[in-house]
Amino acid sequence: MTVEQGNRKAGTMSRRRLLGVGCGLAAGALLPWRGAFAYSDAKTLGFKHLHTGEELSAVFWSQGRYNEDGLAELKHIMRDWRTEQTIEIDRMLYQLLFDIRKKIGTDQPFQIISAYRSPKTNLQLRQNSDGVAKKSLHMQGMAIDVRLPGYSTKGLQQLALKMHRGGVGYYGRSDFVHLDTGRPRSWVG
Structure with missing residues:
Protein backbone atom coordinates (compact mmCIF):
# COMPACT_ATOMS: atom_id res chain seq x y z
CA MET A 1 0.00 0.00 0.00
CA ASP A 41 -39.95 15.42 35.51
CA ALA A 42 -42.91 17.70 34.61
CA LYS A 43 -45.18 18.48 37.58
CA THR A 44 -48.76 19.46 36.86
CA LEU A 45 -51.58 20.62 39.12
CA GLY A 46 -55.25 20.77 38.29
CA PHE A 47 -57.85 22.95 39.98
CA LYS A 48 -61.52 23.80 39.80
CA HIS A 49 -62.44 26.98 41.67
CA LEU A 50 -65.84 26.45 43.25
CA HIS A 51 -66.64 30.18 43.53
CA THR A 52 -65.66 31.27 40.02
CA GLY A 53 -66.22 28.04 38.06
CA GLU A 54 -62.74 28.33 36.55
CA GLU A 55 -60.82 25.17 35.74
CA LEU A 56 -57.09 24.91 35.19
CA SER A 57 -54.39 22.36 34.59
CA ALA A 58 -50.91 23.88 34.64
CA VAL A 59 -47.33 22.62 34.61
CA PHE A 60 -45.48 24.39 37.42
CA TRP A 61 -42.18 22.48 37.15
CA SER A 62 -40.42 21.06 34.10
CA GLN A 63 -36.92 20.43 32.83
CA GLY A 64 -35.43 20.88 36.29
CA ARG A 65 -36.89 24.30 37.10
CA TYR A 66 -40.07 26.19 37.84
CA ASN A 67 -42.23 27.00 34.84
CA GLU A 68 -43.01 30.73 35.11
CA ASP A 69 -46.00 30.54 32.72
CA GLY A 70 -47.57 27.75 34.76
CA LEU A 71 -46.89 29.61 38.02
CA ALA A 72 -48.63 32.70 36.61
CA GLU A 73 -51.71 30.64 35.69
CA LEU A 74 -51.79 29.06 39.15
CA LYS A 75 -51.36 32.46 40.81
CA HIS A 76 -54.40 33.73 38.91
CA ILE A 77 -56.73 30.87 39.83
CA MET A 78 -55.61 31.11 43.47
CA ARG A 79 -56.32 34.86 43.63
CA ASP A 80 -58.73 36.49 46.07
CA TRP A 81 -61.80 36.16 43.86
CA ARG A 82 -63.68 38.78 45.88
CA THR A 83 -61.14 41.57 45.26
CA GLU A 84 -59.30 40.10 42.22
CA GLN A 85 -56.00 40.66 44.05
CA THR A 86 -53.12 38.24 43.60
CA ILE A 87 -49.98 37.46 45.55
CA GLU A 88 -47.04 35.14 44.97
CA ILE A 89 -48.09 31.71 46.20
CA ASP A 90 -45.57 29.70 48.20
CA ARG A 91 -44.09 27.19 45.77
CA MET A 92 -43.86 24.63 48.54
CA LEU A 93 -47.67 24.69 48.66
CA TYR A 94 -47.75 23.64 45.02
CA GLN A 95 -45.23 20.89 45.79
CA LEU A 96 -47.31 19.69 48.74
CA LEU A 97 -50.46 19.51 46.61
CA PHE A 98 -48.59 17.71 43.84
CA ASP A 99 -47.16 15.18 46.31
CA ILE A 100 -50.60 14.55 47.80
CA ARG A 101 -52.10 13.79 44.39
CA LYS A 102 -49.15 11.56 43.57
CA LYS A 103 -49.49 9.58 46.83
CA ILE A 104 -53.21 9.15 46.23
CA GLY A 105 -52.59 8.18 42.62
CA THR A 106 -55.11 10.51 41.04
CA ASP A 107 -55.12 13.19 38.40
CA GLN A 108 -58.39 14.67 39.65
CA PRO A 109 -58.28 18.45 40.06
CA PHE A 110 -58.43 19.91 43.55
CA GLN A 111 -61.58 21.89 44.23
CA ILE A 112 -60.62 25.28 45.64
CA ILE A 113 -62.78 26.61 48.47
CA SER A 114 -60.34 29.38 49.41
CA ALA A 115 -56.76 30.19 48.46
CA TYR A 116 -55.21 33.66 48.71
CA ARG A 117 -57.20 36.12 50.82
CA SER A 118 -56.49 39.82 50.90
CA PRO A 119 -56.40 41.39 54.38
CA LYS A 120 -59.75 43.04 53.56
CA THR A 121 -61.38 39.72 52.68
CA ASN A 122 -59.85 38.00 55.71
CA LEU A 123 -61.27 40.70 58.00
CA GLN A 124 -64.74 40.35 56.44
CA LEU A 125 -64.65 36.58 56.90
CA ARG A 126 -63.45 36.95 60.52
CA GLN A 127 -66.40 39.22 61.26
CA ASN A 128 -68.83 36.60 59.90
CA SER A 129 -67.21 33.37 61.11
CA ASP A 130 -65.44 31.94 64.14
CA GLY A 131 -62.98 29.80 62.17
CA VAL A 132 -60.91 32.50 60.45
CA ALA A 133 -57.50 33.31 61.94
CA LYS A 134 -56.52 36.94 62.40
CA LYS A 135 -53.06 36.26 60.94
CA SER A 136 -54.22 33.65 58.45
CA LEU A 137 -51.57 32.11 56.22
CA HIS A 138 -54.07 32.56 53.37
CA MET A 139 -53.02 36.25 53.41
CA GLN A 140 -49.40 35.24 52.80
CA GLY A 141 -50.11 32.87 49.91
CA MET A 142 -49.18 29.90 52.08
CA ALA A 143 -52.59 28.21 52.52
CA ILE A 144 -55.45 26.67 50.61
CA ASP A 145 -58.79 25.07 51.53
CA VAL A 146 -59.60 22.16 49.20
CA ARG A 147 -61.51 19.00 48.42
CA LEU A 148 -60.38 16.24 46.10
CA PRO A 149 -63.18 14.52 44.14
CA GLY A 150 -63.28 10.77 44.67
CA TYR A 151 -61.31 11.00 47.91
CA SER A 152 -62.75 11.65 51.35
CA THR A 153 -61.79 14.84 53.16
CA LYS A 154 -61.03 12.69 56.22
CA GLY A 155 -58.63 10.61 54.12
CA LEU A 156 -57.07 13.79 52.73
CA GLN A 157 -56.61 15.11 56.25
CA GLN A 158 -55.00 11.86 57.44
CA LEU A 159 -52.59 11.75 54.49
CA ALA A 160 -51.55 15.40 54.98
CA LEU A 161 -50.97 14.77 58.69
CA LYS A 162 -48.68 11.82 57.91
CA MET A 163 -46.67 14.00 55.54
CA HIS A 164 -45.97 16.43 58.41
CA ARG A 165 -45.25 19.38 56.09
CA GLY A 166 -47.41 22.16 57.49
CA GLY A 167 -50.75 22.96 59.05
CA VAL A 168 -53.73 20.68 58.47
CA GLY A 169 -57.24 21.72 59.42
CA TYR A 170 -60.20 19.38 59.05
CA TYR A 171 -63.65 20.90 58.46
CA GLY A 172 -65.96 17.90 58.31
CA ARG A 173 -69.26 19.81 58.31
CA SER A 174 -68.12 22.05 55.47
CA ASP A 175 -66.35 19.12 53.74
CA PHE A 176 -62.91 20.59 53.12
CA VAL A 177 -59.34 20.42 54.36
CA HIS A 178 -57.10 23.39 55.06
CA LEU A 179 -53.46 22.86 54.01
CA ASP A 180 -50.64 25.30 54.61
CA THR A 181 -46.86 25.46 54.58
CA GLY A 182 -46.51 26.95 58.05
CA ARG A 183 -45.26 25.00 61.05
CA PRO A 184 -46.74 21.51 61.40
CA ARG A 185 -49.94 21.58 63.51
CA SER A 186 -53.49 20.34 63.21
CA TRP A 187 -57.01 21.22 64.30
CA VAL A 188 -60.65 20.40 63.66
CA GLY A 189 -62.99 23.21 62.75
Whole structure:
Protein backbone atom coordinates (compact mmCIF):
# COMPACT_ATOMS: atom_id res chain seq x y z
CA MET A 1 0.00 0.00 0.00
CA THR A 2 1.33 3.39 -0.94
CA VAL A 3 1.43 6.37 1.44
CA GLU A 4 -1.32 8.02 -0.63
CA GLN A 5 -3.54 4.91 -0.33
CA GLY A 6 -2.92 4.79 3.43
CA ASN A 7 -3.85 8.46 3.86
CA ARG A 8 -6.97 7.99 1.73
CA LYS A 9 -7.98 4.89 3.73
CA ALA A 10 -7.42 6.72 7.03
CA GLY A 11 -9.50 9.66 5.74
CA THR A 12 -12.31 7.36 4.66
CA MET A 13 -12.42 5.72 8.09
CA SER A 14 -12.60 9.11 9.78
CA ARG A 15 -15.39 10.29 7.48
CA ARG A 16 -17.30 7.03 7.99
CA ARG A 17 -16.88 7.28 11.73
CA LEU A 18 -18.02 10.90 11.69
CA LEU A 19 -21.00 10.07 9.48
CA GLY A 20 -21.96 7.17 11.77
CA VAL A 21 -21.82 9.31 14.88
CA GLY A 22 -23.84 12.07 13.19
CA CYS A 23 -26.51 9.60 12.03
CA GLY A 24 -26.68 8.07 15.49
CA LEU A 25 -27.21 11.46 17.12
CA ALA A 26 -29.84 12.45 14.56
CA ALA A 27 -31.74 9.17 14.96
CA GLY A 28 -31.59 9.45 18.74
CA ALA A 29 -33.06 12.94 18.66
CA LEU A 30 -36.02 11.68 16.62
CA LEU A 31 -36.92 8.77 18.86
CA PRO A 32 -40.16 9.44 20.77
CA TRP A 33 -38.89 7.96 24.03
CA ARG A 34 -36.04 10.46 24.16
CA GLY A 35 -38.49 13.36 24.04
CA ALA A 36 -40.67 11.75 26.69
CA PHE A 37 -37.65 11.10 28.88
CA ALA A 38 -36.59 14.74 28.70
CA TYR A 39 -39.97 15.84 30.08
CA SER A 40 -40.55 13.06 32.60
CA ASP A 41 -39.95 15.42 35.51
CA ALA A 42 -42.91 17.70 34.61
CA LYS A 43 -45.18 18.48 37.58
CA THR A 44 -48.76 19.46 36.86
CA LEU A 45 -51.58 20.62 39.12
CA GLY A 46 -55.25 20.77 38.29
CA PHE A 47 -57.85 22.95 39.98
CA LYS A 48 -61.52 23.80 39.80
CA HIS A 49 -62.44 26.98 41.67
CA LEU A 50 -65.84 26.45 43.25
CA HIS A 51 -66.64 30.18 43.53
CA THR A 52 -65.66 31.27 40.02
CA GLY A 53 -66.22 28.04 38.06
CA GLU A 54 -62.74 28.33 36.55
CA GLU A 55 -60.82 25.17 35.74
CA LEU A 56 -57.09 24.91 35.19
CA SER A 57 -54.39 22.36 34.59
CA ALA A 58 -50.91 23.88 34.64
CA VAL A 59 -47.33 22.62 34.61
CA PHE A 60 -45.48 24.39 37.42
CA TRP A 61 -42.18 22.48 37.15
CA SER A 62 -40.42 21.06 34.10
CA GLN A 63 -36.92 20.43 32.83
CA GLY A 64 -35.43 20.88 36.29
CA ARG A 65 -36.89 24.30 37.10
CA TYR A 66 -40.07 26.19 37.84
CA ASN A 67 -42.23 27.00 34.84
CA GLU A 68 -43.01 30.73 35.11
CA ASP A 69 -46.00 30.54 32.72
CA GLY A 70 -47.57 27.75 34.76
CA LEU A 71 -46.89 29.61 38.02
CA ALA A 72 -48.63 32.70 36.61
CA GLU A 73 -51.71 30.64 35.69
CA LEU A 74 -51.79 29.06 39.15
CA LYS A 75 -51.36 32.46 40.81
CA HIS A 76 -54.40 33.73 38.91
CA ILE A 77 -56.73 30.87 39.83
CA MET A 78 -55.61 31.11 43.47
CA ARG A 79 -56.32 34.86 43.63
CA ASP A 80 -58.73 36.49 46.07
CA TRP A 81 -61.80 36.16 43.86
CA ARG A 82 -63.68 38.78 45.88
CA THR A 83 -61.14 41.57 45.26
CA GLU A 84 -59.30 40.10 42.22
CA GLN A 85 -56.00 40.66 44.05
CA THR A 86 -53.12 38.24 43.60
CA ILE A 87 -49.98 37.46 45.55
CA GLU A 88 -47.04 35.14 44.97
CA ILE A 89 -48.09 31.71 46.20
CA ASP A 90 -45.57 29.70 48.20
CA ARG A 91 -44.09 27.19 45.77
CA MET A 92 -43.86 24.63 48.54
CA LEU A 93 -47.67 24.69 48.66
CA TYR A 94 -47.75 23.64 45.02
CA GLN A 95 -45.23 20.89 45.79
CA LEU A 96 -47.31 19.69 48.74
CA LEU A 97 -50.46 19.51 46.61
CA PHE A 98 -48.59 17.71 43.84
CA ASP A 99 -47.16 15.18 46.31
CA ILE A 100 -50.60 14.55 47.80
CA ARG A 101 -52.10 13.79 44.39
CA LYS A 102 -49.15 11.56 43.57
CA LYS A 103 -49.49 9.58 46.83
CA ILE A 104 -53.21 9.15 46.23
CA GLY A 105 -52.59 8.18 42.62
CA THR A 106 -55.11 10.51 41.04
CA ASP A 107 -55.12 13.19 38.40
CA GLN A 108 -58.39 14.67 39.65
CA PRO A 109 -58.28 18.45 40.06
CA PHE A 110 -58.43 19.91 43.55
CA GLN A 111 -61.58 21.89 44.23
CA ILE A 112 -60.62 25.28 45.64
CA ILE A 113 -62.78 26.61 48.47
CA SER A 114 -60.34 29.38 49.41
CA ALA A 115 -56.76 30.19 48.46
CA TYR A 116 -55.21 33.66 48.71
CA ARG A 117 -57.20 36.12 50.82
CA SER A 118 -56.49 39.82 50.90
CA PRO A 119 -56.40 41.39 54.38
CA LYS A 120 -59.75 43.04 53.56
CA THR A 121 -61.38 39.72 52.68
CA ASN A 122 -59.85 38.00 55.71
CA LEU A 123 -61.27 40.70 58.00
CA GLN A 124 -64.74 40.35 56.44
CA LEU A 125 -64.65 36.58 56.90
CA ARG A 126 -63.45 36.95 60.52
CA GLN A 127 -66.40 39.22 61.26
CA ASN A 128 -68.83 36.60 59.90
CA SER A 129 -67.21 33.37 61.11
CA ASP A 130 -65.44 31.94 64.14
CA GLY A 131 -62.98 29.80 62.17
CA VAL A 132 -60.91 32.50 60.45
CA ALA A 133 -57.50 33.31 61.94
CA LYS A 134 -56.52 36.94 62.40
CA LYS A 135 -53.06 36.26 60.94
CA SER A 136 -54.22 33.65 58.45
CA LEU A 137 -51.57 32.11 56.22
CA HIS A 138 -54.07 32.56 53.37
CA MET A 139 -53.02 36.25 53.41
CA GLN A 140 -49.40 35.24 52.80
CA GLY A 141 -50.11 32.87 49.91
CA MET A 142 -49.18 29.90 52.08
CA ALA A 143 -52.59 28.21 52.52
CA ILE A 144 -55.45 26.67 50.61
CA ASP A 145 -58.79 25.07 51.53
CA VAL A 146 -59.60 22.16 49.20
CA ARG A 147 -61.51 19.00 48.42
CA LEU A 148 -60.38 16.24 46.10
CA PRO A 149 -63.18 14.52 44.14
CA GLY A 150 -63.28 10.77 44.67
CA TYR A 151 -61.31 11.00 47.91
CA SER A 152 -62.75 11.65 51.35
CA THR A 153 -61.79 14.84 53.16
CA LYS A 154 -61.03 12.69 56.22
CA GLY A 155 -58.63 10.61 54.12
CA LEU A 156 -57.07 13.79 52.73
CA GLN A 157 -56.61 15.11 56.25
CA GLN A 158 -55.00 11.86 57.44
CA LEU A 159 -52.59 11.75 54.49
CA ALA A 160 -51.55 15.40 54.98
CA LEU A 161 -50.97 14.77 58.69
CA LYS A 162 -48.68 11.82 57.91
CA MET A 163 -46.67 14.00 55.54
CA HIS A 164 -45.97 16.43 58.41
CA ARG A 165 -45.25 19.38 56.09
CA GLY A 166 -47.41 22.16 57.49
CA GLY A 167 -50.75 22.96 59.05
CA VAL A 168 -53.73 20.68 58.47
CA GLY A 169 -57.24 21.72 59.42
CA TYR A 170 -60.20 19.38 59.05
CA TYR A 171 -63.65 20.90 58.46
CA GLY A 172 -65.96 17.90 58.31
CA ARG A 173 -69.26 19.81 58.31
CA SER A 174 -68.12 22.05 55.47
CA ASP A 175 -66.35 19.12 53.74
CA PHE A 176 -62.91 20.59 53.12
CA VAL A 177 -59.34 20.42 54.36
CA HIS A 178 -57.10 23.39 55.06
CA LEU A 179 -53.46 22.86 54.01
CA ASP A 180 -50.64 25.30 54.61
CA THR A 181 -46.86 25.46 54.58
CA GLY A 182 -46.51 26.95 58.05
CA ARG A 183 -45.26 25.00 61.05
CA PRO A 184 -46.74 21.51 61.40
CA ARG A 185 -49.94 21.58 63.51
CA SER A 186 -53.49 20.34 63.21
CA TRP A 187 -57.01 21.22 64.30
CA VAL A 188 -60.65 20.40 63.66
CA GLY A 189 -62.99 23.21 62.75
